[in-house]
Amino acid sequence: MQTETIFPFVQTWFLIPLNILPHLFLPVKSIVPFKSCSGAFNVEKFPNPVDDLDVFLRQNHACCTYPVQNLVNHSRSIQPMAVSGDSVLVRSLIAKNITRVWQRNGFLSTKNVTEVGFYTVGRLEKKGRVGVRAALQVGSEDVKKLEGNFGFDVVSEGELKEKGFLGMRKTKLVCTIGPACCSVEDLEKLAAGGMNVARLNMCHNAREWHLDVIKKIRRLNEEKGFCVSVMIDTEGSQIHVVDHGAPSTVKAEEGSVWLFTAEQFDGLRPFTVQANYEGFSEGIEVGDILVIDGGMASFEVIEKVGNALCCKCTDPGLFLPRAKFSFWRDGKLVERNYRLPTLSPKDWADIEFGISEGVDFISLSFANNADSISELKNYLSTKSSRCIRVLAKIESLESLQNLEEIVEASDGIMVARGDLGVEVPLEQIPTVQEEITQVCRELNKPVIVASQLLESMVEYPTPTRAEVADVSEAVRQFADALMLSGESAIGSYGQKALAVLRMASSRMELWSREENKHILHQRQLGVSLPDRIAEQICNCAVEMANNLGVDAIFVYTKHGHMASLLARNSPYPPIFAFTNNSDTQMALNLQWGVFRLLVDLSYDMEDETPTIPNPTAFQAIQVKKFD
Numbered sequence: 001m002q003t004e005t006i007f008p009f010v011q012t013w014f015l016i017p018l019n020i021l022p023h024l025f026l027p028v029k030s031i032v033p034f035k036s037c038s039g040a041f042n043v044e045k046f047p048n049p050v051d052d053l054d055v056f057l058r059q060n061h062a063c064c065t066y067p068v069q070n071l072v073n074h075s076r077s078i079q080p081m082a083v084s085g086d087s088v089l090v091r092s093l094i095a096k097n098i099t100r101v102w103q104r105n106g107f108l109s110t111k112n113v114t115e116v117g118f119y120t121v122g123r124l125e126k127k128g129r130v131g132v133r134a135a136l137q138v139g140s141e142d143v144k145k146l147e148g149n150f151g152f153d154v155v156s157e158g159e160l161k162e163k164g165f166l167g168m169r170k171t172k173l174v175c176t177i178g179p180a181c182c183s184v185e186d187l188e189k190l191a192a193g194g195m196n197v198a199r200l201n202m203c204h205n206a207r208e209w210h211l212d213v214i215k216k217i218r219r220l221n222e223e224k225g226f227c228v229s230v231m232i233d234t235e236g237s238q239i240h241v242v243d244h245g246a247p248s249t250v251k252a253e254e255g256s257v258w259l260f261t262a263e264q265f266d267g268l269r270p271f272t273v274q275a276n277y278e279g280f281s282e283g284i285e286v287g288d289i290l291v292i293d294g295g296m297a298s299f300e301v302i303e304k305v306g307n308a309l310c311c312k313c314t315d316p317g318l319f320l321p322r323a324k325f326s327f328w329r330d331g332k333l334v335e336r337n338y339r340l341p342t343l344s345p346k347d348w349a350d351i352e353f354g355i356s357e358g359v360d361f362i363s364l365s366f367a368n369n370a371d372s373i374s375e376l377k378n379y380l381s382t383k384s385s386r387c388i389r390v391l392a393k394i395e396s397l398e399s400l401q402n403l404e405e406i407v408e409a410s411d412g413i414m415v416a417r418g419d420l421g422v423e424v425p426l427e428q429i430p431t432v433q434e435e436i437t438q439v440c441r442e443l444n445k446p447v448i449v450a451s452q453l454l455e456s457m458v459e460y461p462t463p464t465r466a467e468v469a470d471v472s473e474a475v476r477q478f479a480d481a482l483m484l485s486g487e488s489a490i491g492s493y494g495q496k497a498l499a500v501l502r503m504a505s506s507r508m509e510l511w512s513r514e515e516n517k518h519i520l521h522q523r524q525l526g527v528s529l530p531d532r533i534a535e536q537i538c539n540c541a542v543e544m545a546n547n548l549g550v551d552a553i554f555v556y557t558k559h560g561h562m563a564s565l566l567a568r569n570s571p572y573p574p575i576f577a578f579t580n581n582s583d584t585q586m587a588l589n590l591q592w593g594v595f596r597l598l599v600d601l602s603y604d605m606e607d608e609t610p611t612i613p614n615p616t617a618f619q620a621i622q623v624k625k626f627d
């Protein structure tokens, strides 16, 4: 048993049918001292408890809504869900036996509450019923005492204090870590600047280097109160330039003739480009157009010499290290199945590394179908006791064709616009991004919009206006997260770039809220009744929270599912997700609008009364752990 320190003033029980747990949320109305709602509500006296409870709540400045599920036997058993109005801080109630709830807890009354803080919940279970109890934290002084207990990270806490509930940024931020930001000092600045997830691209640098970064991040989390998750990104199997005949970036001039070959040789050969895969020219014909990196430069194939291609530059431009190829015929991509495995032996070794270092996410490059994701997820479930989330990178035409199955199989998606732009005409990228984001929203998976968001900031201290517009559009589409690549990894202005993302996303979130969008009509995902109920509860909760202008939604979640069902409705207030699972805590770092807090949980139904040695001070409540 573990005792947690929490609050005195409010404590209530919510008794709910077992089958709808862990589906519970608590919407909160803010601040101010709340009125005492004394008086008992006796079910026996009311012919229709559901309606009468509603009246009761309204009379007491609370209001009530009902999830759609079976209101079995109205005379004794009701399942309403209530949220407070002006003067009652919170009312969330789903009761199996209303008399008992009332007798035991009554309505809450309190005198000295002047500031809102958090509820914490302990889930209690006995004899087929499950209860949740909540206690209110008050006063900014008490926030300090929360830190250790709840794992509420310093950045979210600072944001809450500075901007209040509604000012908290919902869009999560991912930074690619590279040589420009790998010192402890730089990582700390990024963490303090709002980095939620640190991405390590295993294409670059040695494993020891990555390990060093992971250790630094873990230390910052432990010692400085951050909560930054770690993601490794696999290299994947992709056809690209190994060497382009010059020491670094090289310019291809119009009319110059180049040989593209898979032949391996030492040293540099001018005008000779070495590809990493010998089948790179299979199916390619004279007259086809070879495009470098989605348009950096173009060549026409003028001759085939065995596997090699002799090409004339038709559109001059730059060759960067590891540039990618695509071939086009009559304005269309020449689709080829290279039959390269999604995960190369190096990728598997990197995954082993990720498992042993306890990373939170693995993003899978060139995840072209659901099988590769399932394979990795199965592997992880046998190899790791932790729940490492697998993200699929959508970066090829094939992955777009299999989008829904990939989204369904994965724990999240990255719109990898860099590589996507190699196979998809650039003018289609905006609509493709919107489509992917929408599918993710519908299927309830977090989505990261990545690459070139603030590309000019690799070199310059301010972004272009167009870049800010691009970032804002991703936020408007309710992308869960935005990602910096070279801007943080190799740029001189990584922290500034992060600040631009932070400000642009906060601004656009506010604008979207003012725009007062209607709740999206979410696709129903659940098949079983409890799953469908859970979805409906979340949809209703968000609608209710928005309509009532509450400050926060509290959700009680073990695996993050309920939090994500709320998040996909993009509520105006932030979602505070209480979980007892540290993997869930770290995974929620990619979930739009969710702020996670770690709590202990209890099954003990009788353990309902907190010890309140001094009701005016910060108090304690006992919360027992789950088994």
Ligand SMILES: Nc1ncnc2c1ncn2[C@@H]1O[C@H](COP(=O)(O)OP(=O)(O)O)[C@@H](O)[C@H]1O
Binding pocket: 176, 177, 178, 179, 201, 203, 204, 205, 418, 484, 485, 486, 487, 489, 490
């Ligand atoms: N760990 C690293 N070590 C060295 N350079 C890195 C590292 N990670 C990223 N970079 C640099 O930052 C750039 C952007 O990184 P990334 O987002 O991984 O995109 P990509 O590899 O597709 O270019 C890379 O081109 C590379 O130059």
Ligand SMILES: C=C(OP(=O)(O)O)C(=O)O
Binding pocket: 201, 203, 233, 365, 395, 415, 416, 417, 418, 419, 420, 450, 451, 485
């Ligand atoms: C994020 C991407 O992947 P990578 O950085 O691995 O090329 C991308 O292609 O946009």
